[in-house]
Amino acid sequence: MMKTDEKMIVNGKRLDGRKPDEMREIKMEVGVIPNADGSAKVSFGKTTAIAAVYGPRKLFPRHKQKSDTGIIQYNYDMATFSVDERKRPGPGRRETEISKVSRLALEPVLFLKDFPKTTVDVFIEIIEADGSTRVTAINAASLALADAGVPMRDLIVGLSGGMVNGVPIIDLCGKEDNYCDADVPIAFLPNKNEITLLQMDGRLTPEETKSIVRNVLHAGKEVYKKQVEALKKKYSE
Amino acid sequence: MRSEYILKLLEKNERLDGRKLDEFRKITIEKNPIKRAEGSARVKIGKTDMIVGIKMEFGEPYPDTPNSGVLMTDAEFIPLAHPEFQTGKPGEDPTEAARVIDRGIRESETIDVEKLCIEKGKKVWTVYVDVYPLNHDGNLIDAGSLGAIVALKCTKIPSVDKDGNVDRENLKGSLPIVHTPITITIGKVMDKMIVDPIFEEEEVLDCRLCVATTEEGKVVSMQKIGVGVLTDDDVDEMIDIAIEKGKELRKLVEDGKKTVKQKTKTNKSRKS
Numbered sequence: 001m002m003k004t005d006e007k008m009i010v011n012g013k014r015l016d017g018r019k020p021d022e023m024r025e026i027k028m029e030v031g032v033i034p035n036a037d038g039s040a041k042v043s044f045g046k047t048t049a050i051a052a053v054y055g056p057r058k059l060f061p062r063h064k065q066k067s068d069t070g071i072i073q074y075n076y077d078m079a080t081f082s083v084d085e086r087k088r089p090g091p092g093r094r095e096t097e098i099s100k101v102s103r104l105a106l107e108p109v110l111f112l113k114d115f116p117k118t119t120v121d122v123f124i125e126i127i128e129a130d131g132s133t134r135v136t137a138i139n140a141a142s143l144a145l146a147d148a149g150v151p152m153r154d155l156i157v158g159l160s161g162g163m164v165n166g167v168p169i170i171d172l173c174g175k176e177d178n179y180c181d182a183d184v185p186i187a188f189l190p191n192k193n194e195i196t197l198l199q200m201d202g203r204l205t206p207e208e209t210k211s212i213v214r215n216v217l218h219a220g221k222e223v224y225k226k227q228v229e230a231l232k233k234k235y236s237e
Numbered sequence: 238m239r240s241e242y243i244l245k246l247l248e249k250n251e252r253l254d255g256r257k258l259d260e261f262r263k264i265t266i267e268k269n270p271i272k273r274a275e276g277s278a279r280v281k282i283g284k285t286d287m288i289v290g291i292k293m294e295f296g297e298p299y300p301d302t303p304n305s306g307v308l309m310t311d312a313e314f315i316p317l318a319h320p321e322f323q324t325g326k327p328g329e330d331p332t333e334a335a336r337v338i339d340r341g342i343r344e345s346e347t348i349d350v351e352k353l354c355i356e357k358g359k360k361v362w363t364v365y366v367d368v369y370p371l372n373h374d375g376n377l378i379d380a381g382s383l384g385a386i387v388a389l390k391c392t393k394i395p396s397v398d399k400d401g402n403v404d405r406e407n408l409k410g411s412l413p414i415v416h417t418p419i420t421i422t423i424g425k426v427m428d429k430m431i432v433d434p435i436f437e438e439e440e441v442l443d444c445r446l447c448v449a450t451t452e453e454g455k456v457v458s459m460q461k462i463g464v465g466v467l468t469d470d471d472v473d474e475m476i477d478i479a480i481e482k483g484k485e486l487r488k489l490v491e492d493g494k495k496t497v498k499q500k501t502k503t504n505k506s507r508k509s
Contacts (some may be wrong), residue, residue, distance in 0.1 A: 093332050100329040104444075108462045184459070194466035198446065200459035202345045206476045208457045213472050 004096035004179045008164035015175055016045070021219065023159075023171040024127045026224035028139070028230035030147045038148025040230070042140040044171055046130035051140035053148040056118035072104035076137060078126040098134045103186040106141060109153045119152055129178035132160040137195065138187045139223060147229055154189040156196065157223045161186065161216040163204060168212055184209070186216045190224035193217055239443045242409040247429050253437065254283075264289075266383070267337060268391050275405075275466055276392025276412065277298065278385040282433060284374035289366065291382030291392045291412075293327035295355070295403065296363030301454060306353025306361045310339035312368040312381060319436075337460045338381045341418045341449030344457040347464065348389065349413035355397065362394065364412065373437040378447050379463075379486075387490055390414050403425040403495060406477035417490055418457060419483040423475040432482055448479035454486060456480075 008015060018024065024045030033039035036052035043049075054130070059065045076099045080087045085193065103122075108173065110120065122144065124137040138158030145152060160172045163182040173184050183200020188195045195217075243253060250258055262283030271277035296307050312335035315323040327335070339424035342348065353362040365391070368381040393408035424434045424442040429439060443465030449458040454477060461467060467475075 017241065064486055071290065093336060094349050096329055096332045097336050100333055103459070104462075104464045108466055155323050192466075193468060195461065195468065197461060199468065200456065200462040201342060203346075203451075203455050203457050205454065206456055206480060209459070209468070209476055214469050217469060221289065 006179070008078065008176060008179060012171075014164070014169065019103040020167050020169045021215070022193060023219065023222065024173065025051065026226050028143060028225065028226050030143050030230050034043045036144070036145065036148070038144040038150070039145035040140045040147060042136055042143065043128075044132055044136050045173060046128055047133055047136045048126070048128040049137040050125045050127060051144040053120065053139065053141070053144040053150065054123070055120040056115040056146070056150065057121070059117060059119040067116055068095040068113065070118040071119060072103055072107055072110060072111040072120045072122065074099050074106065074122045074124070074141070076102060076124045076126075078129060078133070082126050082129040083149040099113060100137060100139070101197050101199065102134060102187075105138060105158075106145070107187060107189050108154060108194070108196050109156050110145070111151045111153070113157075114151065119198050120145070120148075125171045127166060129174065131172045131174035132185065134158070135160050135185045135187060135197075139227065143227055147234065154191045155224060156187055157186045157190045157220040157227070158185070158197070159216050159223055160184060161212040161213065161219075163202065163208060168208070168215055170215060182209075182212070184212050184216065186213065186220070188217060188220060190220060239437060242440050243501075244426065245501060247426060247431070248391040250429070254400075258429060259432045259482065260483070261482070262435075263378060264383075264385055264486070266489060268387060273410075273460065274388075275395065276388045276390075278384045278387035278389065278391070280380050282376055283435065284372055285376055286346075286370065286372040287377065287380040287384045288369050288371055289381065291388050292365045292367070292436050293392070293395055293403075293412075294363050294365065295360055295387070296360060298354070298361045301356035302350075304350070304354045304361075305350040307363040308339065308343055308348060308350070308366065309363055310335045310342070310366040310385070312338065312366070312372070313378075317367060318370040321372045322373070331461075333366060333462070334378050334381060337378055337447050337458070338385055338420065339366070339380050339457040341388070341391065342366070342385060345418040345449065345451045345455075345464065347386070347414055347416040347418055351416050352413045353394075356386045364389075364392070365494065370418075373436060375437075375439045376422060376433050379420055379422050382418070382449065383486060383490070385421070386414075386417055390490070416451050416453075417487050418449050418451050419486045419490070420447055420458070421479040421482045421486070422447045422462075423478050425471060425475075430471075430478060436496040446475045448476055450480050456507045
């Protein structure tokens with residue numbers, strides 16, 4: 001974690017005026033890409049992810065096909081203009097890792113065995129980044145999969161927790177992400193409370209770590225409600 | 238089937254090689270096997286064999302930390318180490334492994350990077366940590382992390398000659414290492430938690446959680462690996478295991494000499 005003298009919490013308020021356990025404004029919209037089988041756009045404050053799902057569709061090249069199951073492919077990408085200093089286009093090591101952990105975060109909710117030889121392709125574009133991009137993307141992917149009608153055990157919620165100036169917080173913005181004591185991105189199945197993505201960077205006691213995980217699971221219920229609302233909105237129109 | 242057999246054993250709290258669920262294989266540590274490197278280590282955990290080399294090169298600091306040296310960690314899963322490893326650009330698994338190993342060192346602030354500034358804002362030392370499994374029999378991340386911290390601890394900084402070039406003939410003292418992070422990977426399958434899985438055990442695990450801890454008892458990095466799910470209680474248990482086993486492995490690093498763990502005799506005769 002980088003160091004700064006700037007206080008991340010003043011009088012119980014965060015840089016953007018939020019309380020420690022308060023999320024940014026969340027916007028979710030389902031069905032934003034006509035070409036895709038399912039799609040969604042999700043914003044947490046100034047972080048915006050668009051997800052498009054294609055499939056289940058036949059997997060090429062053929063040698064990648066699996067006769068007993070379908071597979072999921074996940075591609076996380078950031079637009080060059082999504083960050084302050086232009087990002088070099090294309091996937092780097094960070095993107096490769098995020099794509100892997102995110103794919104594995106989604107896999108447990110799908111019934112891929114019912115779709116042998118196929119792939120479910122999830123494409124993510126971060127068009128604006130202000131922290132917590134991987135979990136914002138997970139929410140978009142969850143909605144896009146549901147929108148595509150891919151059978152799912154549950155929706156999947158992504159949310160970050162962390163700690164700044166010794167105070168546990170939820171939904172880190174970019175600056176908090178950079179200067180926090182720790183950040184803990186999590187994805188989980190909200191109805192069963194099963195964690196499918198868990199990462200942590202920083203410096204915490206075991207007790208702090210455990211309680212942040214629980215905070216995120218708790219606060220994530222709110223994100224789940226928003227997902228359900230967004231899906232209902234599209235299909236009630 | 239082999240995997241069913243492994244699961245059946247685990248149900249009875251037993252393992253293929255007779256270890257307890259929370260027991261590591263024999264660990265041996267060799268310091269500085271590579272003379273051309275600024276620091277190196279070879280770590281064997283059972284049949285897993287890992288070599289880690291450190292090179293120090295001039296680099297540019299990041300704009301937001303103009304006085305700090307830079308840490309770069311790479312892993313190459315070379316095909317000589319396992320039939321499933323392939324040549325070419327590092328794929329997902331080595332990329333993830335390198336980044337998890339990197340974060341254990343970085344987040345614990347193990348290297349005092351401010352001591353690696355050569356010319357403010359212009360020239361700093363970049364510490365390259367390169368991880369190569371020579372034989373893969375599971376638990377590569379723990380082995381790589383262990384190798385990395387041992388190698389870093391015996392790394393010497395080259396000097397800068399009068400023309401401003403790296404002078405590796407005259408070493409200038411040790412890399413400033415102020416912590417001893419240890420990464421422990423805990424595997425979960427059914428309701429069982431195991432440490433130090435061999436390759437065949439990794440194949441049957443639901444998922445794994447890598448947890449890096451420091452000698453102060455802090456958690457500095459976690460990464461869930463693999464498909465499968467964890468509950469909050471699972472995470473609690475895994476953190477506790479990582480703290481305990483971390484202490485054990487840290488002793489091996491701090492003792493410095495080649496250390497051999499006592500073997501347990503139980504179930505030694507079982508064949509499958």
